[in-house]
Amino acid sequence: MSADFVRLEVADDGVATLRLDRPKMNPISFQVQAELRAAAEEASERSDVRAVVLYGGERLFAAGNDVKEMADLSYTDMVDHTTAVQAAVTAVAEIPKPVVAAVTGYALGGGCELTLAADLRFAAPDATFGQPEILLGIIPGAGGTQRLARLIGPSKAKDLIFTGRFVKAEEALAIGLVDRVVEDPYAEALAWARQFTGAAPYALRAAKECIDQGLAGDLAAGLAIERHQFAAVFATEDGRIGMRSFLDNGPGKAEFVGR
Numbered sequence: 001m002s003a004d005f006v007r008l009e010v011a012d013d014g015v016a017t018l019r020l021d022r023p024k025m026n027p028i029s030f031q032v033q034a035e036l037r038a039a040a041e042e043a044s045e046r047s048d049v050r051a052v053v054l055y056g057g058e059r060l061f062a063a064g065n066d067v068k069e070m071a072d073l074s075y076t077d078m079v080d081h082t083t084a085v086q087a088a089v090t091a092v093a094e095i096p097k098p099v100v101a102a103v104t105g106y107a108l109g110g111g112c113e114l115t116l117a118a119d120l121r122f123a124a125p126d127a128t129f130g131q132p133e134i135l136l137g138i139i140p141g142a143g144g145t146q147r148l149a150r151l152i153g154p155s156k157a158k159d160l161i162f163t164g165r166f167v168k169a170e171e172a173l174a175i176g177l178v179d180r181v182v183e184d185p186y187a188e189a190l191a192w193a194r195q196f197t198g199a200a201p202y203a204l205r206a207a208k209e210c211i212d213q214g215l216a217g218d219l220a221a222g223l224a225i226e227r228h229q230f231a232a233v234f235a236t237e238d239g240r241i242g243m244r245s246f247l248d249n250g251p252g253k254a255e256f257v258g259r
Contacts, residue, residue, distance in 0.1 A: 021056075
C-alpha cells in the first residue's frame with residue numbers, strides 16, 4: 001500500500017518521525033488510519049528504529065477524524081469499520097519502543113486519541129486538546145473513553161468527553177494530559193527520543209510492556225508480569241554488558257549491542 005498521508009522518516013540516530021501530512025487539518029480518514037497502522041507496524045519491526053516521535057507538522061497535530069467520510073455511514077457500516085479505527089491507534093500504542101507525541105495547534109477527536117497512544121506528550125503553548133465527539137451526537141471511538149480515563153482519571157475524562165470542551169496547553173499540563181509545554185515540541189521530542197539511541201532495546205521493551213499490560217489488570221497480575229519480564233532480561237546480552245559495566249565503571253557507561 002502506498003502511503004499518501006503518513007510517513008515514517010528514520011534518522012541515522014535511530015529516531016523515527018511518524019508524520020501525519022494530510023492538508024489542511026490532517027483529518028484522519030479510513031485511509032490515514034490504515035497508513036498509520038502500517039507505519040506503526042514498520043516502526044515496531046525495524047531494529048534500526050530506537051524511538052518514535054508522532055508529529056503532525058508545525059501548524060497542528062490533527063483536527064480529528066474525517067467527519068465527511070463518516071456522516072452518511074449506517075450502524076452496520078460502522079460495525080465493519082470500528083475494528084480498523086481502533087487498530088490504527090492501538091498499533092501506535094503497542095510500538096515496543098519509547099514513543100512521544102509532539103503537539104502543535106489542534107489535537108482534537110481522533111487526533112487527541114492518537115496522542116493518547118504515545119508514552120509522553122509534549123505540547124506547544126498554542127496546543128489545544130479535546131474530545132468533541134459528543135457535540136456531533138457520537139462518542140470517541142479510537143480508544144478515547146479508555147485511554148483518557150486511564151491517563152487523567154475518570155472524573156476529568158468524563159468532564160472532557162461529556163462536555164466536548166477544548167483544553168488549552170496549560171490546563172492540559174495541569175490535569176496530566178500533557179507532560180511538557182515548550183516552544184518547540186518537535187525539537188524537544190527529538191531530544192528526548194535521542195536518549196534511547198544507545199539504550200538497551202529489550203530492557204526498554206520489557207519495561208513498557210510491564211507498565212502497559214500491568215495497568216490493564218490488578219496489582220497481583222502486574223507484579224506477575226514484572227517478575228516474568230525481570231527474569232527474561234537476564235537472558236539478554238545487554239543485561240550482562242550493563243551489569244558488568246556498572247561493576248567495572250559505574251552507572252551510565254555501558255555500550256549496549258541491542259541483543
